[in-house]
Amino acid sequence: KAGVTQTPRYLIKTRGQQVTLSCSPISGHRSVSWYQQTPGQGLQFLFEYFSETQRNKGNFPGRFSGRQFSNSRSEMNVSTLELGDSALYLCASSPTHSTDTQYFGPGTRLTVL
Amino acid sequence: KQEVTQIPAALSVPEGENLVLNCSFTDSAIYNLQWFRQDPGKGLTSLLLIQSSQREQTSGRLNASLDKSSGRSTLYIAASQPGDSATYLCAVRAEETSGSRLTFGEGTQLTVNP
Numbered sequence: 001k002a003g004v005t006q007t008p009r010y011l012i013k014t015r016g017q018q019v020t021l022s023c024s025p026i027s028g029h030r031s032v033s034w035y036q037q038t039p040g041q042g043l044q045f046l047f048e049y050f051s052e053t054q055r056n057k058g059n060f061p062g063r064f065s066g067r068q069f070s071n072s073r074s075e076m077n078v079s080t081l082e083l084g085d086s087a088l089y090l091c092a093s094s095p096t097h098s099t100d101t102q103y104f105g106p107g108t109r110l111t112v113l
Numbered sequence: 114k115q116e117v118t119q120i121p122a123a124l125s126v127p128e129g130e131n132l133v134l135n136c137s138f139t140d141s142a143i144y145n146l147q148w149f150r151q152d153p154g155k156g157l158t159s160l161l162l163i164q165s166s167q168r169e170q171t172s173g174r175l176n177a178s179l180d181k182s183s184g185r186s187t188l189y190i191a192a193s194q195p196g197d198s199a200t201y202l203c204a205v206r207a208e209e210t211s212g213s214r215l216t217f218g219e220g221t222q223l224t225v226n227p
Contacts, residue, residue, distance in 0.1 A: 004156075031213050043202070043217040055212040090156055094213050102147065102213055104157035 002027065004093050004105035012111045018079040021108045025072050025093030031055075032074040033102065034066060037088040046089075049074050050096075078110075086112045115140045115207045119218035126193055127226050134188040134221045136203035141181050144206045147215065148177050148188050151200045160201075161188070193225045 005024045013019050025032050033056075034046040045058040049068035066076040072093075078085055088107045094100040116139045126132055136146070145164045149157040161170045161177040163186070169178040176189040186203060200222045204215040 006156075033213050033215075035215075035217075042219050043204075043215075045214050045216070048212045048214060050212060056214045058214075088154075092157075092213070092215075100213070101159050101162045102215065103159060104149070106156040109154070 004091055004103055006089075006091050006105040006108050008108060009106065010109045010111075012113065013081050014113050015081055015083060017081050018077060019081060019110060020075055020077045021089055021091075021110075023074045023076075023091030023093075023105060025074070025091075026103055029093035029095050029103075030072055031094045031096065031100075032068055032072060033092045033094075034074070034076050035090045035092065036060075037090060037107070038086075043090070046076065081112045083112050086110060115143075115205060115216045117203060117205055117216050117218035119201075119203060119221050121221060122219065123222040123224075125224040125226065128193060128195060130193050130225075131189070131191050132193055132223070134190070134201050134203075134223070136186040136188070136218055138184045138186075138205050138216075140207060141184050142208040143181065144208055146177075146179055146186050146203060146205050148175075148186075149202045149204065151202060151220070153200075157202065190223075193223075195225050195227050197225050198223055 031050045033048040048056040068074045090107045091105045092102040094102045120135045148160040163179040174191040200220040202220045204217045
């Protein structure tokens with residue numbers, strides 16, 4: 001099976017712009033989670049989608065949003081970018097149950113200038 | 114609120130040594146604990162998943178143990194190799210949250226010297 005894929009791999013934006021990141025989970029996986037990784041804060045949970053519904057949300061401002069499509073692919077959007085949004089954004093997928101292993105994609109490196 | 118701590122933050126060892134990485138968590142009400150490896154600038158690779166009812170899991174040279182009641186897990190790496198150099202992260206899935214949300218530690222940066 002193909003692994004979790006994320007596009008694009010690298011992005012450079014300027015403050016105030018918005019950005020959309022995409023994640024394709026492993027075939028058959030219905031849960032997609034997003035994480036932000038920065039040197040200062042480590043890995044922080046953004047949100048999780050399951051069957052097109054947001055199941056869980058982390059402590060991030062409303063500028064961060066996401067959605068999931070019927071084929072389980074997910075997108076996250078960040079509006080009004082700030083310098084502090086520069087990070088590695090990771091997507092993870094898992095089949096269904098809470099006891100499942102989570103598999104991560106390679107990430108999207110976002111740089112905000 | 115669940116908090117995860119990893120000790121040490123960094124570790125440098127000569128090739129061939131056996132080593133132990135530590136992970137502790139504050140709330141023992143967890144579904145499972147997962148160990149990951151991350152190479153610089155890359156995503157996370159799952160190494161081992163331990164369910165809350167299990168005591169340990171093994172994969173090749175890796176062995177992870179879980180003591181849920183004391184809030185501790187260890188990752189044992191036998192006969193370390195330079196290719197093991199990476200950051201190792203542990204993450205727990207707490208019972209208090211629905212879904213697949215993981216809480217991560219800060220990681221242990223491992224360097225294995227030839």
